[in-house]
Amino acid sequence: MMMNTCDGRKEAPIVRPATQANRFYTGNAVELSEEVDSFLALHNGKQAYDSLAAIIVPHAGYYFSGNVAASAYMSIPVDKAYKRIFLLGPSHHEWLDGASVNTEADYYATPLGMVKVDSELAQKLTEEDSVFSYQPKAHDREHCLEVQLPFLQRRLDEVPPIVPIIISTNDFRKLKRIAEVLKPYFTDENLFIVSSDFSHYPAYQDACEVDARTGKAVESGDVEQFIAVLEENARSGIKNLATSACGELAIATLMLMLDSNYQVKHLLYQNSGDVDNHDSRRVVGYHAFAIIRGAEKEFALSDEEKQVLKEIALASIRDSLAGKRMALPAFNSDYPTLNSKCGAFVSLHKHGHLRGCIGHFGEDVPLHQIVAKMARAAAFEDPRFMPVRKEELNDLDIEISVLTPMRRIQSLDEFELHRHGIYIRKGYRSGTYLPQVADEVNWTKEEFVSHCAQDKAGIGWDGWKDAELYVYEAIVF
Numbered sequence: 001m002m003m004n005t006c007d008g009r010k011e012a013p014i015v016r017p018a019t020q021a022n023r024f025y026t027g028n029a030v031e032l033s034e035e036v037d038s039f040l041a042l043h044n045g046k047q048a049y050d051s052l053a054a055i056i057v058p059h060a061g062y063y064f065s066g067n068v069a070a071s072a073y074m075s076i077p078v079d080k081a082y083k084r085i086f087l088l089g090p091s092h093h094e095w096l097d098g099a100s101v102n103t104e105a106d107y108y109a110t111p112l113g114m115v116k117v118d119s120e121l122a123q124k125l126t127e128e129d130s131v132f133s134y135q136p137k138a139h140d141r142e143h144c145l146e147v148q149l150p151f152l153q154r155r156l157d158e159v160p161p162i163v164p165i166i167i168s169t170n171d172f173r174k175l176k177r178i179a180e181v182l183k184p185y186f187t188d189e190n191l192f193i194v195s196s197d198f199s200h201y202p203a204y205q206d207a208c209e210v211d212a213r214t215g216k217a218v219e220s221g222d223v224e225q226f227i228a229v230l231e232e233n234a235r236s237g238i239k240n241l242a243t244s245a246c247g248e249l250a251i252a253t254l255m256l257m258l259d260s261n262y263q264v265k266h267l268l269y270q271n272s273g274d275v276d277n278h279d280s281r282r283v284v285g286y287h288a289f290a291i292i293r294g295a296e297k298e299f300a301l302s303d304e305e306k307q308v309l310k311e312i313a314l315a316s317i318r319d320s321l322a323g324k325r326m327a328l329p330a331f332n333s334d335y336p337t338l339n340s341k342c343g344a345f346v347s348l349h350k351h352g353h354l355r356g357c358i359g360h361f362g363e364d365v366p367l368h369q370i371v372a373k374m375a376r377a378a379a380f381e382d383p384r385f386m387p388v389r390k391e392e393l394n395d396l397d398i399e400i401s402v403l404t405p406m407r408r409i410q411s412l413d414e415f416e417l418h419r420h421g422i423y424i425r426k427g428y429r430s431g432t433y434l435p436q437v438a439d440e441v442n443w444t445k446e447e448f449v450s451h452c453a454q455d456k457a458g459i460g461w462d463g464w465k466d467a468e469l470y471v472y473e474a475i476v477f
Contacts, residue, residue: 013106020143021111025062025150029111035062036154039070046267048077053262053293054192054254056218057151058286059089059144059247064272065197065286071268072288073151082191084118085152086163086182088250089144089195096168098131099178100138108146108162112153118161121185125163131177138166144195144247152193167249175249179256186257188293194254196247198285199233201240204273210236211269211285214244216336218289219264223255225339240282258291260405265290299342299404299475305335306400306477312368313346313375313398320376321390328369338368343403343472345434346374348388350395356382361403361423361432371400400477401434406470415471417445424449424457426467431456435474 021027026035039062055072058065091100103122107114125132139145145164152159167178186192198214199207210233217229226248233244245251258264267288273280301309316326344367345359358377360370375398379388388396406423409415415422418439423432433452443451453464 014104015107015109015114016102016105016117016139018109018111018146019141020146024060024143024147027111032111032150033154035066036070036150039066040074040151040154042067043071043074046071046074049075049290049292050077050080051188051293052076052191052290053186053188054194054291056194056196056247056251056254056287056289056291057148058197058288059147059195060197060272060284060286062147064275064284065270067275068268068270068286068288069148069151072290073155075267075290076155076191078156082160083189084121084161084163084185084191085159086165086185086190086192087145087148087195088165088167088192088247088253089142090247090250091138091142091166091168092144092246093141094135094138094166094168096133096135096138096166097171098133098167098169098174100135100166100168101125101132102139102164103134104136105139105164108149108164110146110149110153112150115149115153115159116161118163121161122163125165125181129177129181131169131174132165132181138168139164142166148193148195167253169249172252175253176256179253182253183257192254192291194247194250196245196251196287198245198287199271200242200246200284201282202238203240204271204280204283206238206241207271207273207283207285210238210241210244211271211287213334215266215269215287218251218255218287219266220336220339221255221258221262221264222336222339223252225336226252226255228339229336254291261294263292265292299337299340299473301337301402301475301477305337306475308335308338309368309371309400309402310398310477312372313400316372316375317379317388317396318393320380321388321393326372326376328372335368339366340405341365342367342370342405344370344374345401345403345474346371346378347399347401348378349397349399350392354385355388355392355396356380356385358382359401367402371402401436402475403434404473404475406472409469409471412445412449412469415445415449415469417448419473420471421474422449422452423470423472424453424459424464424467425470426457426459426463429457429459431458436476 057072217226271285273283347357348355356378
């Protein structure tokens with residue numbers, strides 16, 4: 001294989017060799033094909049997603065993590081022709097304070113053959129932002145990307161060009177810059193593969209527990225929640241826990257590119273103790289995830305989560321009556337949905353009569369915190385009522401209305417009376433009616449929206465017709 005230079009001379013392509021063959025996987029091509037195929041076969045019949053945007057896969061030796069990795073690779077549709085594949089992973093050997101994209105190699109070699117690098121795009125990334133560079137030592141001995149290639153070679157008839165990127169920085173602003181540069185390529189024509197193992201070196205049961213917390217945070221798609229759980233795990237005092245996710249920076253970069261149009265689907269979890277139980281005192285955890293485009297997540301709360309919110313509301317009122325300053329509740333990773341940013345109203349009733357109701361309509365504060373704030377406001381700041389007294393506390397019933405994330409609509413045909421609340425915004429004016437308002441009045445949907453425009457937003461009866469309209473649902477308990 002030769003390459004033409006601009007003056008017509010032939011040059012041999014630059015090939016990044018298979019440095020991890022006979023280390024993380026066998027260097028024998030026949031045995032390697034059989035091994036990878038045997039892992040993939042374990043997941044025959046599993047769903048492949050036509051709208052797959054990314055996968056998160058482990059990068060340990062195939063003996064330990066091959067099964068989990070295969071579950072992710074089987075989610076790739078084999079009949080889809082991707083333009084290129086972006087490979088994102090951590091640096092195990094070099095500190096970069098940024099991202100290194102391999103602009104030198106024309107191909108990556110494995111025992112199964114060559115995989116082409118999109119060197120033109122790799123070079124373009126380094127020109128778009130100085131956070132990208134090429135640092136050879138970041139790629140020379142790194143295994144996290146190389147071990148993905150044989151799976152791609154056996155899963156796909158033809159592997160599209162790859163863009164190999166190693167990420168290593170503690171500067172969150174730089175992660176945002178990396179994500180901003182990559183986001184224009186985070187489209188249906190490309191596939192992103194993020195390489196990461198999870199907990200390193202705790203005992204078996206501790207690994208199961210910490211990996212479950214981290215896995216839920218990844219499923220949330222919320223990078224702030226993911227970081228909060230990593231920090232919580234680090235403070236937990238779990239013996240021998242060196243990290244919750246060695247590829248946390250690559251995962252965070254991916255999450256910074258997600259929005260509500262993506263669903264993170266958990267595929268499989270194991271740790272090394274499930275494969276080799278000779279030493280369950282020090283294990284490594286492995287997760288596989290598929291990130292699916294165009295699959296909007298349904299917002300829901302479990303009965304347990306509803307009860308936790310009720311307890312948060314009551315504690316907030318009780319603390320205020322005791323003269324304590326407001327202390328926002330700490331995030332509990334057992335209930336990741338409670339960290340979702342959405343609006344909420346808290347209503348207080350005493351013997352069936354309203355005793356206070358205050359809400360926050362917005363998506364800027366975590367749910368568990370907004371409930372604490374609104375409970376206190378309903379008890380002491382509703383101008384229609386005197387502040388709640390200590391002797392009333394046992395007679396209060398707390399009702400919480402959690403507002404699901406808003407969705408903009410273009411026509412009233414998309415608005416369902418009794419199911420949806422309406423939020424109207426025009427310039428600096430806005431107003432809302434909760435869904436349950438429709439149960440108290442006998443209005444048509446046009447009257448419902450017109451009353452909201454006139455009585456709540458102050459823009460007139462027909463003001464909604466050229467305003468921004470949003471719908472949401474309320475989970476009332």
